[in-house]
Amino acid sequence: MIRLLEVCAVNPVIKESGASVLRVACDSQLIVNQVLGEWKIKEPRLQELNQEVQAKKRLLNGLTPRIRHVRREENKDADRLVNQALDAAEKNTQA
Secondary structure, three states, X not given: OHHHHHXXXXXXXXXXXXXXXXXXXXXXXXXXXXXXXXXXXXXXXHHHHHHHHHHHHHOOOOOEEEEEEOOHHHOHHHHHHHHHHHHHHHHHHHO
16 A cells, blocks of 8 residues: 555656545455554554555645455456556656
8 A cells, every 4th residue: 555655646647637536445454444543553563554654645745545445356456457557657667
């Protein structure tokens, strides 16, 4: 999720789209509920990662992230799109 938020924060297509909401589907109910602050995070390393996620959310420049849980079998399209976005971003940083 951290990398996704990083990519979305700098993606020119997203910036220029005029979108106000970034919809994020995640197949980990644990991650969703921890990121949304609904569940406690006891593990120190996970607390650090959550702090990083919260910092990245603030970099979205007006985009409001809407994070929701989806069942793994319903997440195939979202997973494919995320992988495409990450691959494209990786190519852009290498160019």
